[in-house]
Amino acid sequence: MTLGFSRFEFLIAWRYLRARRAEGGVSVMTWISLIGIALGVMALIATLAVRAGFRAEFVDTILGANAHTTVYVSPQRITNEFTDDVYVVPGRIADYDAMATRLAEVPGVTRTAAIVKGQVMASANDRSNVAEVFGVARGDLEAMPRIVDPATSEGDLERFDEGIAIGSGIARELGVGVGDRIRLIAPEGARTAFGTTPRVSAYEVTYVFSAGRYDIDRTRIYMPLAEAQSYFNREGVADEIEVFVDDPERVGEWTLALMQAAGEGAQTWSWRDSSGSFLSALDMEDDVMFVILSVLVLIASMNITSGLIMLVKNKGRDIGILRTMGLTEGSVLRVFFLCGAFTGILGTLAGVVLGVLLALNVDTIMAGLNALTGGGAWQPEVRGIYRLPAELRAWDIFRAVGLSLVLSFVVTIFPARRAARMNPVEALRYE
Known part of the structure; x- marks a missing residue:
């Protein structure tokens, strides 16, 4: 059994993803999975960028008008x-x-x-x-x-x-x-x-x-x-x-x-002493938001499993023929793994593009919402700062992409293994 992916495996996987009219359900599930992953990755990247921008703006306004630390006498x-x-x-x-x-x-x-x-x-x-x-x-x-x-x-x-x-x-x-x-x-x-x-x-x-x-x-x-x-x-x-x-x-x-x-008798009081608890709360909220949005990406990725199970069921005859022609279990597994991986990769790429565009324009979007709501969308007296900036960080994008791809690949393994273990005799018995 070969360990790498062969060219014909890519061709078969790509052909299966382009479902014909008779297999419209598979095509619909593929699109639902792709859109769900894209929206999940977009939300994750935009949220992380906004949180990073809020923290950077908050710290900058502190350090731009206050001392880094003060020395006083008790x-x-x-x-x-x-x-x-x-x-x-x-x-x-x-x-x-x-x-x-x-x-x-x-x-x-x-x-x-x-x-x-x-x-x-x-x-x-x-x-x-x-x-x-x-x-x-x-x-x-x-x-x-x-x-x-x-x-x-x-x-x-x-x-x-x-x-x-x-x-x-x-x-x-x-x-x-x-x-x-x-x-x-x-x-x-x-x-x-x-x-x-x-x-x-x-x-x-x-x-x-x-x-x-x-x-x-x-x-x-x-x-x-x-x-x-x-x-x-x-x-x-x-x-x-x-x-x-x-x-x-x-x-x-x-x-x-x-x-x-x-x-x-001298003592010190730094900007971290005065704002450290708030910054710690922001860091904790960042972790919580990442976990919550990761669940959304996981739910979107689970649609890949549903789509692949339907695809395996519809392609039972094809699997039987391919197996009788000499295709190994490993090749069948890789074909259906690629079907799910393609969906995850395309959805992730679309999510990165949408997330970056949303993060780059979040200040303009918030300004528009603020104008529509008469200033209710963003209240400086509550938030402390006048605007909601976003800061795109390579690490945040890498985390979002890595999470989406890992989840997409993991949920693909079960239906791919099911297809690989299908008995060709049973698959062709009623054909």
Whole structure:
């Protein structure tokens, strides 16, 4: 018995797949199997591409407007020696320039930036919104790719030191634009003889940005570092040191080195610490979606078995004649295996083409659906990002193709073995 496929086996298999009118049921089952596999592979590739694109966009919006990791000083507990009361003093970094320099010297760190953070109430035009203020130097703000993107921002960043930069969501909610003034109200402001009173200051909006994330655009304000230190009573200190590294995906490898460089009492908080649980959930959902869609491909592949069983039954006389002419069991098995394999291969190829086309146009499709539903198909306030991108990865396409072909080949073996073991005498007895 030959181990390879012979030319005549391919010819016979291809002839059987082109069923005549009298064998229309076989032809219909073949087309159903092919279309089912194509749709299953298309859904699998498109889903994996959308999931990969969503994760990439989500991570990019995080890293494009936030530090890869931040270094801060732990709060200190101070006990009053007279009353034994315990006070918690927020951690402040007094020598932030020196600490930033030490952190920048750690191998793999690309840059560092000292920041001051605070919560405020922003108001304008009889509207108000809660906002988080980041006090940064202009050079550090200019190094944030999502903030300085000219396609999604307006205003002049050169005038940043003369005012503030606000997110597009805040600008929309307050009804302001570049050149307008907004009031910022901080709960802990000016210190007086009667205690600390809220501080109210008005600033000109010199820059409006969109970071690509709904929550950032709706809550974030950037203020010059020196002004933020004065506004939040942080003269001469910083709240955190932002650190950026070569490979953000492996930011955890720098934790120990950064803590040693920062000194005693320093702690780190990376973007993975804040978003790690969500990314883990995405990874788990990817695996679950792959398994679920694999079941769909399996169901489509099972139609190949039904079609081949019908084909074997219809071709019983042909099998008997071929066997009496000297065709071996192995040749018969390979002929019917090729019948199923052809269906699986053609369906898989069609599914890859359709899946790639769907993935490449998913953003346009979602935009159309969003327009038809009045914005209900994709809600940025729920999803966090403004668009649904797709990222085609060779590994995902390979997984989908491999799964489809393996399933198609496996389900073909049973009816092919049944055809090979058919007794030619029984097949020709009533002919």
